[in-house]
Amino acid sequence: MSDLINHRIRQSWTGDGAGAASLPDRAVRWLGQRIGPVGADRGRRADSVSNLADSALPAAAHEDLSALLGAENVLVDADERLARAGGLSYLDLLHRRLGDAVVAPDAVVLPASPEQVQAVLDLCVRHDVGVVPFGGGTSVVGGVAALRGDKPAVIALDLVRLDALVSVDEQSHVAVLQAGVRGPEAERLLGEHGFTLGHVPQSFERATIGGFAATRSAGQASAGYGRFEDMVAGVRVATPKGEWRLGVAPASAAGPDLRQLAVGSEGALGVITEVALRVRPVPTERRYEGWVVDGWAAGAEAMRALAQNHATADVTRLSDVDETAVSFALNAGLKTSALRAYLGARGVKHPCLLIVGWERDVRARQRVTAGVLRRSGALRIGTALGESWRHGRFSGPRQRDALLDLGVCVETLETAAYWSRLDDLYDAVRAALVASLGRAIVMCHVSHVYETGASLYFTVLTSRDDADPVGQWQRAKHAASEAIVGLGTITHHHAVGVDHAPYLEPEIGALGLSVLRAVKSAVDPTGILNPGKLLA
Numbered sequence: 008m009s010d011l012i013n014h015r016i017r018q019s020w021t022g023d024g025a026g027a028a029s030l031p032d033r034a035v036r037w038l039g040q041r042i043g044p045v046g047a048d049r050g051r052r053a054d055s056v057s058n059l060a061d062s063a064l065p066a067a068a069h070e071d072l073s074a075l076l077g078a079e080n081v082l083v084d085a086d087e088r089l090a091r092a093g094g095l096s097y098l099d100l101l102h103r104r105l106g107d108a109v110v111a112p113d114a115v116v117l118p119a120s121p122e123q124v125q126a127v128l129d130l131c132v133r134h135d136v137g138v139v140p141f142g143g144g145t146s147v148v149g150g151v152a153a154l155r156g157d158k159p160a161v162i163a164l165d166l167v168r169l170d171a172l173v174s175v176d177e178q179s180h181v182a183v184l185q186a187g188v189r190g191p192e193a194e195r196l197l198g199e200h201g202f203t204l205g206h207v208p209q210s211f212e213r214a215t216i217g218g219f220a221a222t223r224s225a226g227q228a229s230a231g232y233g234r235f236e237d238m239v240a241g242v243r244v245a246t247p248k249g250e251w252r253l254g255v256a257p258a259s260a261a262g263p264d265l266r267q268l269a270v271g272s273e274g275a276l277g278v279i280t281e282v283a284l285r286v287r288p289v290p291t292e293r294r295y296e297g298w299v300v301d302g303w304a305a306g307a308e309a310m311r312a313l314a315q316n317h318a319t320a321d322v323t324r325l326s327d328v329d330e331t332a333v334s335f336a337l338n339a340g341l342k343t344s345a346l347r348a349y350l351g352a353r354g355v356k357h358p359c360l361l362i363v364g365w366e367r368d369v370r371a372r373q374r375v376t377a378g379v380l381r382r383s384g385a386l387r388i389g390t391a392l393g394e395s396w397r398h399g400r401f402s403g404p405r406q407r408d409a410l411l412d413l414g415v416c417v418e419t420l421e422t423a424a425y426w427s428r429l430d431d432l433y434d435a436v437r438a439a440l441v442a443s444l445g446r447a448i449v450m451c452h453v454s455h456v457y458e459t460g461a462s463l464y465f466t467v468l469t470s471r472d473d474a475d476p477v478g479q480w481q482r483a484k485h486a487a488s489e490a491i492v493g494l495g496t497i498t499h500h501h502a503v504g505v506d507h508a509p510y511l512e513p514e515i516g517a518l519g520l521s522v523l524r525a526v527k528s529a530v531d532p533t534g535i536l537n538p539g540k541l542l543a
């Protein structure tokens with residue numbers, strides 16, 4: 008099939024462009040001055056995709072899957088296959104925008120229960136068909152790429168129909184959700200019982216419970232609610248060797264915690280069908296504040312002081328000088344010139360924005376946090392800035408679409424390190440990106456803090472190199488990854504997928520890798536699960 012007109016293909020966060028943000032003219036001009044040519048004529052979207060191969064799903068497998076799930080839940084038409092052809096990284100979106108050939112799964116399969124997921128796996132073992140577990144498809148590391156490995160065909164096992172709240176143990180504060188429930192629906196279902204998960208990554212609107220667990224996701228409020236793995240009390244996992252259920256008590260000394268083999272398994276060790284989660288009462292009050300600190304080093308010290316004095320807010324976040332400047336420049340709603348004047352009058356030369364937000368025990372905790380921040384030299388700007396951040400907290404992906412439309416290469420990468428290495432890591436990654444990209448804005452924030460260290464989340468904006476747009480980002484990403492090795496982790500929350508697989512061994516060692524391979528061969532001896540991910 009060639010030159011297929013396809014409206015389902017995901018060229019953006021919003022898919023068809025509805026709901027996409029647009030950037031004010033002055034922001035576009037400001038960007039052009041900083042990174043070179045940008046403009047409406049540079050972000051063309053293809054309305055066609057070339058060379059989508061016909062489905063290679065063997066007829067016998069198709070028949071068996073249809074008998075199991077009903078023909079309407081085994082989709083082989085191009086639209087459905089293209090809609091699951093990869094995730095949402097810059098390169099994923101770029102390939103589709105440019106109309107490049109895409110690799111799509113041979114079929115999309117929609118089981119409706121954990122039992123059906125298990126039966127699909129059994130069937131795929133018999134027919135030797137690869138399986139890509141597909142949640143919200145928001146992976147930015149190639150986690151849902153339709154790779155076949157040594158298999159003749161691969162299906163996307165979309166968990167969208169596993170959309171139920173299974174149970175709520177109100178006494179223990181544990182709820183069981185099926186894997187395909189998306190972030191907002193999880194909050195709605197739990198909210199009916201007076202609970203919240205408090206897991207709000209920027210991909211919240213689309214990503215799923217199963218995807219959060221499979222990638223060790225971290226939400227914007229991780230300082231208060233924990234990373235997703237901290238919330239996981241138990242898992243139900245389908246594997247080619249049968250079902251695995253783990254998690255019978257809040258804590259256990261019965262050997263290594265095998266739940267952690269499912270959490271972060273990225274679809275390579277099993278399909279997570281249900282997750283038991285620690286939940287908390289819905290907050291009755293919230294307060295978000297903006298603070299400013301002078302310079303990145305002072306900001307990082309303030310974050311460390313908060314973490315080590317147990318004074319973090321539920322959201323605790325620091326932007327570096329460049330990210331602060333960009334958010335002032337791109338955010339038309341903020342009265343940024345007045346703010347700059349105020350900061351100048353207070354002697355702040357290199358403003359770095361700090362956002363802190365509390366969702367329980369607000370008054371008492373706010374006093375503790377504020378005390379540490381003041382001692383760290385930070386200035387409170389007020390709740391307007393904090394609330395403005397809270398309201399725009401999910402708008403990043405829409406702004407990314409608007410930037411892609413202008414021909415901007417925009418991508419993010421993340422890592423984490425101990426406090427003693429954080430500055431070195433920050434400098435090394437920045438230097439690698441700038442050396443590779445030339446004229447670029449490289450900005451960073453800390454949004455996940457621990458007593459022992461913090462994450463670093465870099466965002467890069469540069470004018471797209473039309474002669475070699477893919478190579479432009481691949482070289483920069485490689486340079487940044489090389490800079491990370493030895494100083495921090497190759498991924499703090501985006502997971503390994505395809506993109507980080509070459510860097511797994513330097514991080515966990517050859518022995519670590521062989522332990523993971525041994526586990527894989529125990530649960531998936533013929534290697535049908537997510538070929539080429541995690542363990543490339």
Ligand SMILES: Cc1cc2nc3c(=O)[nH]c(=O)nc-3n(C[C@H](O)[C@H](O)[C@H](O)COP(=O)(O)OP(=O)(O)OC[C@H]3O[C@@H](n4cnc5c(N)ncnc54)[C@H](O)[C@@H]3O)c2cc1C
Pocket residue numbers: 094095096139140141142143144145146147149150151166186207208209210213214215216217218219220221222223224225226227272273274275277278279280403404500501502504537540
């Ligand atoms: C704009 C944007 C912002 C983001 N912000 C954040 C953020 O703030 N924090 C964060 O942690 N991540 C973030 N991400 C990354 C991504 O959203 C997370 O990795 C998320 O956890 C993936 O969930 P998903 O349901 O979309 O999974 P998918 O993308 O569908 O899958 C991700 C991986 O998990 C596997 N998988 C999915 N479901 C299952 C299952 N049920 N069983 C077994 N394996 C499964 C897939 O095979 C794949 O390898 C962001 C991504 C984007 C595009």
